[in-house]
Amino acid sequence: MTKQSNSLSQGTTPPIFPVKTKIQVTVIFFVVIGVYLFSMFWTQQQMVGGFGNAIGNMVVVIEKFFPPNLSILPAIWDPMAQTIQMAIIATTVAAVLTVPLALLSAQNITTFKPLYYFTRTLLNILRTIPDLVLAVVFVGLFGIGLFPGIIALIIFSLGILAKLISETIEAVDMNPLEAMRASGGNILQVIFYGLVPQVLPQFTSFVLYVFEINIRASVVLGLVGAGGIGLVLDQQLGFYNYPNAMAIIVLIFVVVLVIEYISNKLREALI
Amino acid sequence: MATYSLPPKKEQSSFKKFKKIFILLAVIALYVWTFLGIDIDWTRAVERAASNFHRVIPKLFSPDWAAAGEVSQKILETIFIAFAGSFMAAILAIPLGFLAAKNMSRGKLLSAIGKWILSAIRAFPDIILAILFVVAVGPNAFAGVLAIAIGSTGMLGKLYSEVVESIDMQVVEAMEANGANKVQALFYGVLPQIIPEFLSYAIYRFEIDIRASSILGIVGAGGIGTMIIFAANNRNWNEMGMILLAIIIVVTIIDFISARIRRKIV
Structure with missing residues (x-):
């Protein structure tokens, strides 16, 4: 209690989350992002022309579906x-x-x-x-x-x-x-x-x-x-x-x- | 000797009786329509089953271990498709979930629009989306990723919006009363309440997506489904047994891990 009031009087607020949790969350976050990027790379490797080409292609092809008969x-x-x-x-x-x-x-x-x-x-x-x-x-x-x-x-x-x-x-x-x-x-x-x-x-x-x-x-x-x-x-x-x-x-x-x-x-x- | 009798039954209003009779008649009509309409060639099905049984069933239970390498590579691709798709959906569903939540906007119009968009997305089966994306980006795993991403957004958005609707708004009000602006209220009042459940639902959806992405290959969208359709066309039931075994193992493991993580988060 006294410790907390001390830190408050010094103008520094105690962190909301403990440092250990922060590190854990950061590591998990980067692992998830890493796996995601790798998944994106893996699933796109057989694609002809890459992502940009596919988006342009998508519009052309979707147009073929319309109007429905x-x-x-x-x-x-x-x-x-x-x-x-x-x-x-x-x-x-x-x-x-x-x-x-x-x-x-x-x-x-x-x-x-x-x-x-x-x-x-x-x-x-x-x-x-x-x-x-x-x-x-x-x-x-x-x-x-x-x-x-x-x-x-x-x-x-x-x-x-x-x-x-x-x-x-x-x-x-x-x-x-x-x-x-x-x-x-x-x-x-x-x-x-x-x-x-x-x-x-x-x-x-x-x-x-x-x-x-x-x-x-x-x-x-x-x-x-x-x-x-x-x-x-x-x-x-x-x-x-x-x-x-x-x-x-x-x-x-x-x-x-x-x-x-x-x-x-x-x-x-x-x- | 005392006589035993059941307590008197509650009086039912004639409207309720009418409603019951109406529902009963509707169900009967539905079944009559169904059984008159359906035509199954029983003799042919039984004949086929009798001649095929020993050719199919025993082979399913003796998996072809020689195909294990190819199967494991394809199942890895399936996991990648499901992961990338779920991740995209988990992000895409956030704005839609907030849009559809009743307590996040003043008028009813915005949340009605959000709910309408989400249920429209949910009405498309994943594999139909896969067909559209295969035509659009070609027969590869990325079409599967897009199909999973869009398909999952519908369900995740709905679950997210329910989470947002169930939060304690008093916290947010207290913050606004203390002079916090919208962004601060969102970051310190709303987000801490919803993040665990958002994560839990995203992981739960990943479980479902593993199952969903394992069949996308049937329409050419990559993953283990490609092998399923080849094995079925070639009547290679030993290989099919191997594929089934791989799916069962992977799905069981991922369900187990995901249940563990979800229990820890919430």
């Missing part, structure tokens, strides 16, 4: 509808399959530890694989079409959904459940009357959230042959028909925005 909208509506249907089916199946998985990976329900760790690890591994990579593998397995796309979406959303819901289950109030068990409820009764009412609003909200993710994922699945609007986009890009491609991109943009808006409103109403 909106007259093809009626023709591309069918694949777009298919894409949405894929997402709906995948989300529904995932929502059903996720129930046992989420229960198995919730620490307070699955008291048998090895089983809990097994499902947890499985879900963790599942979540590391990007959706399109799954789609590539399933297209190899089932051939080109909607089916591999749906399977890829199911597996992908299962990983996210099961994790989110198992965390919700872990956060529930266990007292009513214990009271039910103490008064003679069997495990199914406990789950139905104790757990389900506590989890249901969150569950619905997460399913809608995953549906949004699935919509975004499903519009691009076609790029690897897994059906939907992406397939048409891939073809149009292959023909260098950029106005048509831009029309598809605009449609995707609008559909994603609309569905996200509806889903957001529903989720707000739920919680």
Whole structure:
């Protein structure tokens, strides 16, 4: 205390942060900048003409995309509808399959530890694989079409959904459940009357959230042959028909925005 | 003997009942539309799966170690793409985040504009952005960097604006009352409150970007995705197994490290 008043009277304010923190932050800052510069160098090394050329080129190429050829909208509506249907089916199946998985990976329900760790690890591994990579593998397995796309979406959303819901289950109030068990409820009764009412609003909200993710994922699945609007986009890009491609991109943009808006409103109403 | 009965249920207004019925009907209609509209060639899918199963699945689990060198080089490129992209996004999102925050400007118009821009950016899937940038700057890793940078800005900007909206404004008011100007209030009142969470979100987005950048190569934007598409076209499932293994390992490690750092920061 006295020391501080001394330093104040001498007119020097004590530093807000200790010197050690300052050095640490500076070192981390320079490392981050260094890695960034190196990354920029590395990713640009195969580029022809360098950065300046690319910017000029970008304007020329973006102009090719405009104006989008909106007259093809009626023709591309069918694949777009298919894409949405894929997402709906995948989300529904995932929502059903996720129930046992989420229960198995919730620490307070699955008291048998090895089983809990097994499902947890499985879900963790599942979540590391990007959706399109799954789609590539399933297209190899089932051939080109909607089916591999749906399977890829199911597996992908299962990983996210099961994790989110198992965390919700872990956060529930266990007292009513214990009271039910103490008064003679069997495990199914406990789950139905104790757990389900506590989890249901969150569950619905997460399913809608995953549906949004699935919509975004499903519009691009076609790029690897897994059906939907992406397939048409891939073809149009292959023909260098950029106005048509831009029309598809605009449609995707609008559909994603609309569905996200509806889903957001529903989720707000739920919680 | 006492009779047990459940407590009476709450009376529901007819509007609520109507709303429930309406939602139920809408959902049923949606499902009818879906299941009538979708057509899956089940027999073909089952046939294909039956004939391909032994050709694909066992090979995925016996990775081709000879490809390990090339795979690790490409996965390094993937990490570079994600890093450069996330870094650009972390910077780009700051002004947009402040623009979209309700408590940083007097009128509602500016924050509405900011929110609108951010949700517009978020509506583009990363890979669609990658397609646009591949056409613009050519099929190389830098197109991937740009796609990741723009794609992440949408989400980071939104998260940033929520952070800014949640800060304690009393500190800022107290400073302004004591005669601090706007810049001083920003540096000493606002920034210390938001920097840890901004950093944490940027690192979190880097996790997501690692996953995102690993597929950009499918449309030619560099990284491990280039190898994925070649392996799939050549039906080289051993190599695909190696690639999957590499992705799983790298993503797991980066998730782990990033979770550690984020726990330390916030």
